[in-house]
Amino acid sequence: MEFIVGILHLVLIIWALLKIFGSGASTGAKILWALGVIIFPIIGFIIWFFVGPK
Template sequence: MRILGLIVFLLDLYAIWNVITSSTSTAKKVIWTLAILILPVLGLIVWFFMGPRGRGARI
């Protein structure tokens, strides 16, 4: 279980880094960062498909 927690933590850090370095507005960056921090697994999944870089549009 500790390895799974570490993997989620590292993926959350990656997602937050991508949000912060994206070209979206500051308000959206704050919302995405809070969503990822408050709901680590669900926030990560939603960010992956609908994040500020438009990952969902490529699918």
């Protein structure tokens, strides 16, 4: 079960990073969002999902 949760978490982080770097935001904003998602995996992902660059 932990393996499945870990894989799901990894997939969500990779998806978020792809969406962040594919967005129209400035380079600085992209880097800050990516660092937020990487350093604070769960909270960063949730915040990015609701208020991140679209």
